[in-house]
Amino acid sequence: MSTFKIPRIDYNGSTTHPDNLPAFQRNGSSNTFTFNMGLKIGVMNPNVENLALDSVKAVAYYINQPDQTVGGGEMYNLHLKAHSITNVTFPFQVVYDPSKDKDHEMLRDIVDLCISPKQNNSVPTLTFHYDLMPVVKIISLTYQPIYHQVVEVTCPVQGEQLLLLIKDMIVSYLPGVLLKSHLAALLHALF
Numbered sequence: 001m002s003t004f005k006i007p008r009i010d011y012n013g014s015t016t017h018p019d020n021l022p023a024f025q026r027n028g029s030s031n032t033f034t035f036n037m038g039l040k041i042g043v044m045n046p047n048v049e050n051l052a053l054d055s056v057k058a059v060a061y062y063i064n065q066p067d068q069t070v071g072g073g074e075m076y077n078l079h080l081k082a083h084s085i086t087n088v089t090f091p092f093q094v095v096y097d098p099s100k101d102k103d104h105e106m107l108r109d110i111v112d113l114c115i116s117p118k119q120n121n122s123v124p125t126l127t128f129h130y131d132l133m134p135v136v137k138i139i140s141l142t143y144q145p146i147y148h149q150v151v152e153v154t155c156p157v158q159g160e161q162l163l164l165l166i167k168d169m170i171v172s173y174l175p176g177v178l179l180k181s182h183l184a185a186l187l188h189a190l191f
Contacts, residue, residue, distance in 0.1 A: 004138060005046045006145050007080060012040040014153040018089040023156035024165055032097045033166065034071070035156045038089035045080040047138070053078040054135040060094060061129040062106050063150075070106070071095045072130065092153075094128065114155035115163050124155040 014037050016023070021036035039058075045051050059072040071094040080086050101107055114124050132147040157165060 004143065007046065007051065008044040009132060009147050010042040011149060011151055012042055014038065015040055015089060018091050032095060035094040037092050037153055037156050039092045039151060041088050041090045043080055043086045045082060045084060048082050049138055050082050051080040052137050053080065054137055056132065056134040058090065058092060059131045063127045063129060064105055065102060066129055068100055114158050124158050125152045126155055127152045
C-alpha cells in the first residue's frame with residue numbers, strides 16, 4: 001500500500017440546492033430564515049487507490065463572529081476515483097436566527113450586501129468560514145481530516161425580492177438594522 005495523501009478540495013462557486021429546496025425559507029412565525037444553496041466542490045484524489053467517503057459534514061460560521069455556527073450541510077457515500085477530480089454539488093444551508101445575532105450584525109450585512117444595488121454591477125455575495133469534515137475510508141483505515149476554508153456565496157435571494165421577504169423583520173429592528181441607503185427601497189417595497 002502506498003502512502004495516503006490528503007485529497008485537495010476546491011470551491012468553485014455556489015448554485016441552487018441539489019435537492020431543489022427553495023433559495024429562501026421563512027421558519028414558521030419566528031424571525032428566523034434559511035438560505036438554501038449548493039456549493040460546487042471539486043475533490044482531487046491524488047492517491048493510487050479509490051477512496052470512499054462515508055460522510056462529509058460542513059459547519060458554517062459567520063465571518064464576523066467566527067465562534068457562531070450559522071449552518072452547514074451533509075453528504076453521504078461519496079466515491080473518489082484514483083488520480084481524478086470528482087465534482088459534486090454539496091447541500092449547504094445558512095440559517096439566520098436573531099437570538100444568536102449579536103447586535104443584528106449578520107442581518108445588517110445581509111441587508112447591506114444582498115439588497116443594496118452595487119455600484120460596479122457585481123453580483124452580491126456573502127462570506128462565511130466553514131469547516132469541511134470528511135470521513136475517509138481506505139482499506140481498513142479511517143482518516144478524518146478537517147479543511148478550514150472561506151466561502152463566498154452569491155446571495156440566493158437579492159434586491160427587492162429579499163426585502164419583501166424580510167420586511168417585517170427589518171421593521172421590527174429599526175433603526176438598528178436599516179441603513180439610510182435602504183430607507184428608500186424599504187418605503188418603495190412597503191407602499
